[in-house]
Amino acid sequence: MNRLRVLDAVREHGALTQVEIAGVTGLSAATVSNLVKELDAAGAVQLTPSIRNGRRAVQVSVAASHGLLAAVVFGDRDVRVALGTGGPEVLSQKRMPLPADHAADEGVTRGARLVHELVATSGHDMGEIRAVGIGLPAPIDTVSGQVGSEGILPGWRGVPVASDMAEALGTPVLLDNTANLAALGESKFGALQGVSTGIFIKASYGVGAGLIIGGELFRGSAGTAGEIGHVTIDEDGPICRCGNRGCLDTFVGAQAVLGALRDSHGALTLRDVIARARDGDPGCRRVLEDAGRHIGVAVAGVVNLLNPEVVALGGQVARVGDLVLDPMREAIERCAIPSAAASVDLRLGALRPEEADVLGALVLADQVREDADRAALATV
Ligand SMILES: [Zn+2]
Known part of the structure; x- marks a missing residue:
C-alpha cells in the first residue's frame, strides 16, 4: 500500500524529491527512502539527480520505459x-x-x-x-x-x-x-481540466455527451450514460432511427442538417456546410444556428440535473465557434433554472475534434x- 502511495504521489505531482514525497504522503523520510529503493529495483520509477534550493537532490518520477x-x-x-x-x-x-x-x-x-x-x-x-x-x-x-x-x-x-x-x-x-473518450481527453488535457462536474458535448454526424462527475467519467450502470442525442426535445417530432419520436438527433444530426439544405444547396457533406458557414453562406449559417439552439434546449435539461461548472462543445460543429455557441447559450439561459444557468461556463473544447x-x-x-x-x- 505504501509503495502505491509513493507511486501515486509522483504520478499526480510529476517529479518529486524524497523530502517532497514525504510531505505529500505523510510517510517518514526513512520509510520513503526504503520505498523508493524498492520501486527503483522494480523498474517502476526513475531517479534523476538535480539541484533543489541550491542543494543536491534526487528527483523521483514514473519510469519512462513503462511501455x-x-x-x-x-x-x-x-x-x-x-x-x-x-x-x-x-x-x-x-x-x-x-x-x-x-x-x-x-x-x-x-x-x-x-x-x-x-x-x-x-x-x-x-x-x-x-x-x-x-x-x-x-x-x-x-x-x-x-x-x-x-x-x-x-x-x-x-x-x-x-x-x-x-x-x-x-x-x-x-x-x-x-x-x-473526447470528454476524457478534454478532462485530462483540455477544456475540462481540473473540472469536477462538467459536460462535454460532441456535435458531429450525431450528437453525444460525456459526463464528468467528481472529476471522473460517469458511464452509468451499463455504459450508455450521456446519450443526449436521443433525449426527446419534441414529443410530436419526427421518428428517430432509435424508434423514439423527436430525439435531439432528428433535429441536429447530419441527416437533419444536410436534409434542411438539400433543396436550396443540393447534396453537401457536413464538412461542406461548416466550411460554407464560416465563409458566410446565410443558409448554412442558419441551419447551424438552429442546431445550436436545439442542442442548448437539451443541454439545459442536463444543466438542471447536474448543475455543472463547465459545458464544453467539441466535434466538427464546434469549428464554427460562436455561431453555434451563442444560440446554445441563449437556449440554456431560457430553458434552465436561472441559478444553474448563471453558474455554468459554456466554452469550446480546447482540443481539435480529431x-x-x-x-x-x-x-x-x-x-x-x-x-x-x-x-x-x-x-x-
Ligand atoms: Zn433517437
Whole structure:
C-alpha cells in the first residue's frame, strides 16, 4: 500500500524529491527512502539527480520505459490509430478510410493492421504496447463489451469488438464511445481540466455527451450514460432511427442538417456546410444556428440535473465557434433554472475534434496500464 502511495504521489505531482514525497504522503523520510529503493529495483520509477534550493537532490518520477500505449478510433468512414505514452502528446498517428456501411469484422481487421503498421514504421515492436484504448461512435455496453445499438455504425451491432481487437492485437484493450473518450481527453488535457462536474458535448454526424462527475467519467450502470442525442426535445417530432419520436438527433444530426439544405444547396457533406458557414453562406449559417439552439434546449435539461461548472462543445460543429455557441447559450439561459444557468461556463473544447478522442483513448489505455502496474507492484 505504501509503495502505491509513493507511486501515486509522483504520478499526480510529476517529479518529486524524497523530502517532497514525504510531505505529500505523510510517510517518514526513512520509510520513503526504503520505498523508493524498492520501486527503483522494480523498474517502476526513475531517479534523476538535480539541484533543489541550491542543494543536491534526487528527483523521483514514473519510469519512462513503462511501455507504449495505442489508440484505435473508428469514425463512420475512417479509422485513426495513434501511439502515445500517457502524456498530452501523440508520438505518431495514421488514418485509413473505411467504406460506407462496412462490416464490423472488416473494421476490426483494418484497425488492427493499421496499429501493426504504425508500430513498425515508428521503429517499435508490438511487445512494447502495454494497452490499447478503442473508440467507436456508438453506445458501448460496458457489461458485455459490445456495441449496444447501431448509432451511425450499421454493421457493428452485437459484435464483441473488445475481445476481437484484443485477439487481433495480442494486448489488453478497453473500449468506449468516442464522445466519452473526447470528454476524457478534454478532462485530462483540455477544456475540462481540473473540472469536477462538467459536460462535454460532441456535435458531429450525431450528437453525444460525456459526463464528468467528481472529476471522473460517469458511464452509468451499463455504459450508455450521456446519450443526449436521443433525449426527446419534441414529443410530436419526427421518428428517430432509435424508434423514439423527436430525439435531439432528428433535429441536429447530419441527416437533419444536410436534409434542411438539400433543396436550396443540393447534396453537401457536413464538412461542406461548416466550411460554407464560416465563409458566410446565410443558409448554412442558419441551419447551424438552429442546431445550436436545439442542442442548448437539451443541454439545459442536463444543466438542471447536474448543475455543472463547465459545458464544453467539441466535434466538427464546434469549428464554427460562436455561431453555434451563442444560440446554445441563449437556449440554456431560457430553458434552465436561472441559478444553474448563471453558474455554468459554456466554452469550446480546447482540443481539435480529431485529437480529443484519440488522446482520450490513450488515457483509457493508460488506465489499463496503471491497473496492471498496481497488480504487479502489490506482489513485488
Ligand atoms: Zn433517437
